[in-house]
Amino acid sequence: MAPSVLKLEISRLGRLMDRLPIEDERRNMLVAVRYRLGLLRDVVLGDFETADLESCDEHLRSAILSLGFRPDAADRVAVAGTTAATGAGLENNLDNIADRLGYVRERLRRLR
Amino acid sequence: MYKKIFVPVDNSEHSVTSVDLAVELAQAYDAELVGSHAYAARLHDYRFKQMEFTLPDEYLIEEEMEKQRKVHDTLITMGLELISDSYLVVMQARAEKAGLQFQPKMYDGKNFKVIADDINSSDYDLVIMGALGLGAVKDSQIGSVCERVVRRTRTDTLIIKNLADIKDQVKPNTNGVDHKDGSGIVVAVDGSPESFAGLKTAIQLGKTFGKTVEAISAYDPYLHYAMFNSIVHVLTEKASKVFKFQEQEQLHEEVIDTGLAKIYQSHLEVAVKIAEEEDFDLKITLLDGKAFEKILEYVRRTKPWLLVMGRIGVHSDETMDIGSNTENLLRLVPCNVLLSSQRFTPAVDVQAESSMIWTEPAQRILDRAPDFAKGIARTTVHRWAMERGHSVVTVSVLEQALGTILPKSSMMAMGIIADDVARTKIEAGDDQTWVCGNCGWVARGFEPQKCTVCSSPKDQLQKLDKAAIEGLAPLEGAIIEEQSFDKVKLKYTAEARAIVKAIPDGYQRRRAKAKIEKRARVRKIDLITRAMVAEVVDVTEIETLMLEEKGELGQRAVDAAVDAATETERNTRDGQYSWTPDAVARLARVPEGFMRNATKRRIEKLADTAGTDLIDLATVEEGVKIGLRLMEEAIKKKNAEKGEDDQ
Numbered sequence: 001m002a003p004s005v006l007k008l009e010i011s012r013l014g015r016l017m018d019r020l021p022i023e024d025e026r027r028n029m030l031v032a033v034r035y036r037l038g039l040l041r042d043v044v045l046g047d048f049e050t051a052d053l054e055s056c057d058e059h060l061r062s063a064i065l066s067l068g069f070r071p072d073a074a075d076r077v078a079v080a081g082t083t084a085a086t087g088a089g090l091e092n093n094l095d096n097i098a099d100r101l102g103y104v105r106e107r108l109r110r111l112r
Numbered sequence: 113m114y115k116k117i118f119v120p121v122d123n124s125e126h127s128v129t130s131v132d133l134a135v136e137l138a139q140a141y142d143a144e145l146v147g148s149h150a151y152a153a154r155l156h157d158y159r160f161k162q163m164e165f166t167l168p169d170e171y172l173i174e175e176e177m178e179k180q181r182k183v184h185d186t187l188i189t190m191g192l193e194l195i196s197d198s199y200l201v202v203m204q205a206r207a208e209k210a211g212l213q214f215q216p217k218m219y220d221g222k223n224f225k226v227i228a229d230d231i232n233s234s235d236y237d238l239v240i241m242g243a244l245g246l247g248a249v250k251d252s253q254i255g256s257v258c259e260r261v262v263r264r265t266r267t268d269t270l271i272i273k274n275l276a277d278i279k280d281q282v283k284p285n286t287n288g289v290d291h292k293d294g295s296g297i298v299v300a301v302d303g304s305p306e307s308f309a310g311l312k313t314a315i316q317l318g319k320t321f322g323k324t325v326e327a328i329s330a331y332d333p334y335l336h337y338a339m340f341n342s343i344v345h346v347l348t349e350k351a352s353k354v355f356k357f358q359e360q361e362q363l364h365e366e367v368i369d370t371g372l373a374k375i376y377q378s379h380l381e382v383a384v385k386i387a388e389e390e391d392f393d394l395k396i397t398l399l400d401g402k403a404f405e406k407i408l409e410y411v412r413r414t415k416p417w418l419l420v421m422g423r424i425g426v427h428s429d430e431t432m433d434i435g436s437n438t439e440n441l442l443r444l445v446p447c448n449v450l451l452s453s454q455r456f457t458p459a460v461d462v463q464a465e466s467s468m469i470w471t472e473p474a475q476r477i478l479d480r481a482p483d484f485a486k487g488i489a490r491t492t493v494h495r496w497a498m499e500r501g502h503s504v505v506t507v508s509v510l511e512q513a514l515g516t517i518l519p520k521s522s523m524m525a526m527g528i529i530a531d532d533v534a535r536t537k538i539e540a541g542d543d544q545t546w547v548c549g550n551c552g553w554v555a556r557g558f559e560p561q562k563c564t565v566c567s568s569p570k571d572q573l574q575k576l577d578k579a580a581i582e583g584l585a586p587l588e589g590a591i592i593e594e595q596s597f598d599k600v601k602l603k604y605t606a607e608a609r610a611i612v613k614a615i616p617d618g619y620q621r622r623r624a625k626a627k628i629e630k631r632a633r634v635r636k637i638d639l640i641t642r643a644m645v646a647e648v649v650d651v652t653e654i655e656t657l658m659l660e661e662k663g664e665l666g667q668r669a670v671d672a673a674v675d676a677a678t679e680t681e682r683n684t685r686d687g688q689y690s691w692t693p694d695a696v697a698r699l700a701r702v703p704e705g706f707m708r709n710a711t712k713r714r715i716e717k718l719a720d721t722a723g724t725d726l727i728d729l730a731t732v733e734e735g736v737k738i739g740l741r742l743m744e745e746a747i748k749k750k751n752a753e754k755g756e757d758d759q
Contacts, residue, residue, distance in 0.1 A: 022545060022554050022634050032565045035551045061488045065514065068485020098484050 005104055006041040009097050010034055016090060026090075029070050033097075036063040053108060060105040067098040113316045114138075118146045118236035120227045120261070121199050125275050126242020131203045132278035133270070134240045138212045140320045146236065147203040148217035149196035150226045160184050193218065224260035231265045239269040243449075253443040262442070263433040266423070266453045268313065274417065274448050281417055281448075284322025296324040299420040300407050300441075303379040306422025310452030311383050314420045315392050323417065325392070327383040330399040330406040331376040373398070375503075378467035385462050404440040411445045420450045464494030470505045477510060489514065545635070546573045549688060572687065596629045603639045611645050624649050683726070689716055694729040702736060711739045 013034040020027040040059040043052075119134045121127045131147070138145050164177070171180055200216040207214035219226040231239055245255045254271075262269055274281060285295030299314040301307045311327060318325040380396040387394035399406040411419055421442075425435035434442075434451075442449055470478070481489050496513030497505055546555040548563040549572045555564075562569055592604050604612070612628065615621040627648045632640050683690045691699075699715070702708045715735035719727050 017552060018630055018634065020634075022547075023556060028553055028565070031548075031551055031553045035553075035565045038551075061492060064488050065481075065485050065492065068481045068489065069514075095482070095484075098482075102484050 003041060003044050005100055006037050006044065009100060010037050010041060012093070012097065013037070016093060019090070026070055029066050033063045033066045036060075036066070037101075056108055057105065060101055060108065064098055064101050064105065067094050067101070070094065113313070113320075114141045114143045114238045116144045116146065116234075116236045117238045117240060118148070118231060118234065118267075119203065119240050120148050120150070120223075120257075121203055122149065122242075122245050123199050123202075124242055124244065124246045124248070126244050126248075126272050127199075128202075129275050129278060130240045130242050130272045131206055133272065133281070135206050135210050135212065136278060136282050137238070137240075138207070139210050143238075144213040144215065145203070145207045146215045146217060146234070147200050147207075148219065148227065148230060149199045150219050150221060150223040151193070151196050152220070152222060160188075224257045224264070227257070228261050228264035231261070231267050236267055239265065239267050241269065241271060243271045243273045259442075262423075262451060268453055269423075269451045270418075271442065271449045271451070273446060282321045285324055285417075296326060296414070296416045297418045297420060298411060298414065298416040299325060299327045299383075300403075300422075300437075301327045301329050301379050301383050302403070302422065302426045303375070303382075304422045304424065304426040304428070305455035305457045306424055306452050307379075307426070308383070308386065308458055309454035309456035310420040310422055310450065311386060312390075312456055313450065313452060313454070314418075315387055315390050315394070317418070319390075319392065324395070325387070326395040326397065326414075326416075327380055327387075328397045328399060328407060328410060329376040329380050330401065330403040331372045332402055333372055333400055334402075373400070375467060378463070381466040382458050382463050385466070386458055404437040404444075407437070407441055408444050411441075411447060416447050418448045418450055419445050420452060423451045423453045460491075460495050460498050464491075464498055467503060468494055468497060468505060469503065471507070473507050474505045474510045477507065544575065546575050548572060549574055549685070596626070596633075600633075602629055602632060605639065605641050607642045608640050608645045611642065611649070615649065688725055689719060690726050692726070692728045695727050695732045698729055698732045698736070702739075707739070711735055714738055 013030050017027055017030045017034065020030070036059045040056055040063075043056055043059075114137060117134050117138050119127075119130050121131060134145055137143065165172075167177075167180075171177060196218045197216075200218070204214050204216060217230065219230065239261070241258055241261065243254050243258055244252050245257055248255060258271060262271070283295065297314045297318055299307070299311045301311055311325075314325045317323065377398055380398060384394050384396060397410070399410060407419075419441065421438045423434055423438060424430070424432050425437055428435045438451065442451070478486060478489055478493075493505055493510055493513040497503075497509050502509055544557065544559060546560055547553070548566065548568055550568040551563060551566040553563050553565040555573070560570070560573055563573060592606060592609050593601050594604050594609065596602050612621065612625050615624055628640060628645055631647065632638070632644060637644070683692055684696050685691075695715075699708065699712060702711045712735075715727055715732055718731050718735055719725060722731070
């Protein structure tokens with residue numbers, strides 16, 4: 001279950017990143033989240049039996065925290081106007097990603 | 113819980129009770145029993161020879177002396193063995209009657225030493241031994257063998273002091289948490305991993321024998337007063353001022369004394385949580401005063417069946433043999449004692465929730481986080497703070513803790529990066545932009561030394577030079593404004609716009625245009641040039657077709673342009689190289705590990721030689737081919753060397 005969710009979220013984050021202008025503070029946040037999920041994906045796709053579940057949890061915690069502490073709307077740079085992709089739609093998307101990652105984390109914690 | 117229980121026996125009352133309890137525990141936990149007795153044959157032999165001269169005259173005749181020596185030799189070599197055997201036969205009979213597996217052991221040597229050596233070289237998980245041996249007298253508190261073994265071993269050890277019938281000792285106590293005489297279990301908890309392991313053991317014993325368990329913790333608020341009073345008499349007036357005695361005393365009163373109570377109360381609260389996880393009811397009591405004295409008083413008053421303690425305490429160095437409070441209590445308490453050498457560290461979250469305090473500003477920052485992140489942030493900060501010995505979370509602690517896992521943008525979003533950092537960032541401006549080729553992290557306004565997300569080195573960071581890109585524009589004709597797919601206006605050079613317009617299929621054209629515009633906006637480039645279009649479509653092919661026949665572009669060119677875009681999208685970026693999907697698939701067929709890594713390096717070298725960052729199937733095939741050839745050569749060379757050696 002986890003690899004599929006992670007792959008899905010990584011590609012979703014990639015698409016969201018592409019929609020944001022380079023100076024939008026949220027872009028680096030998405031980069032960090034995607035990077036952590038990439039590391040986690042490598043772990044769960046590898047030899048999961050011997051995987052360090054503590055490090056899996058750390059990647060997920062970091063990703064969820066980054067999504068939680070994201071720049072406020074006032075700090076965002078409005079380049080090319082705000083659209084569904086960069087405005088409230090994006091915020092909802094990020095909340096949903098965080099929810100799904102929280103679910104994955106909860107499942108992984110049961111394995112520890 | 114226990115799988116192998118070891119009992120050194122000597123036929124004393126304490127030893128007999130130890131065997132009785134060992135049988136009870138082994139039955140409860142389906143454990144194996146090992147009994148041992150140590151006899152010092154060589155010591156007896158030596159002593160006898162030393163005392164020969166004290167024998168009466170009739171023995172000091174050559175023949176008689178030889179005869180007596182032979183008699184004594186027989187006693188030493190066989191008699192002691194027989195005695196040991198008879199001690200162990202009793203234990204063996206008890207074990208067999210209870211249907212337990214039993215292993216007898218006998219050794220010749222100094223008792224405490226051979227027993228400790230055996231414990232340290234075996235896999236016993238519990239040692240049960242009497243506090244006193246056969247040599248005990250009225251005022252004996254603890255026997256030398258017991259004390260020396262305890263000091264030299266690191267296995268849980270249960271020391272028998274209570275000589276009442278074991279069936280009475282292990283009876284359940286049903287009077288709630290109040291102890292009946294000799295019935296309950298008291299655990300001394302001081303926050304050390306040994307004491308928490310002892311608590312877990314006590315809970316298991318409580319469950320097994322239906323006994324109540326009570327955790328007690330003692331802190332000493334008076335020590336500091338004693339210390340200060342002793343200092344005040346020796347300080348000169350000048351030194352007192354430097355020392356700020358009154359302020360120090362006040363600080364200690366307010367922080368240390370009240371803090372100590374909180375710390376030890378938190379240990380008890382952690383103990384309750386551990387018990388709750390085991391679905392076990394635990395009574396807790398906080399005592400103040402000298403730890404061993406208060407615990408001793410408490411044990412004398414409540415008369416438990418067993419006192420459980422960590423072998424060493426929270427302030428002990430790990431190399432210590434026994435903690436001072438444990439040592440005193442081991443001697444003085446009237447009940448059985450279990451010294452826990454196992455270690456258990458409660459989840460840091462459990463410890464932190466009971467002991468960590470947040471300042472208001474730090475709490476306000478945490479409250480800004482959405483619900484899904486709040487708990488995780490709190491745990492992260494607690495872990496970081498506890499590892500470093502903090503008990504209060506301030507903004508500074510919060511900043512450092514979250515800084516270990518959050519990107520700077522999120523830190524700024526939370527308002528926990530200092531204002532001057534934010535100001536520096538703004539003042540630096542946006543003239544310079546660097547993008548990490550590995551993860552996509554962007555640095556603006558400063559030249560990064562490495563990627564803060566994936567730690568890629570500086571050479572992986574690509575500088576985006578807006579001025580250089582825009583400088584090409586005048587060479588490409590007039591500037592034309594175009595509307596993007598989401599109604600934003602962007603500028604094209606005439607040449608760039610013509611190439612895009614030349615893509616005949618409407619869908620593919622819109623797709624390519626959107627992609628080009630997206631790239632430009634990500635880089636914050638307002639003007640789209642031919643070079644930027646070329647990143648997405650095969651410009652040369654389209655331009656050739658444009659020149660061939662105006663308005664009659666063949667489907668082949670469109671397909672090529674679209675394919676180029678699609679292929680670029682599918683490629684995998686790995687550092688500075690872009691791998692086509694079939695190249696990645698081919699490399700994956702090379703055996704993982706050294707061979708694949710070496711092949712990959714060889715392929716990247718081939719791409720470097722060819723002056724491209726694109727690695728396709730042909731490049732991979734070439735790299736694999738070279739690798740196979742090198743391997744063949746190496747095998748041939750090795751075989752040749754082997755042939756020479758054989759000759």
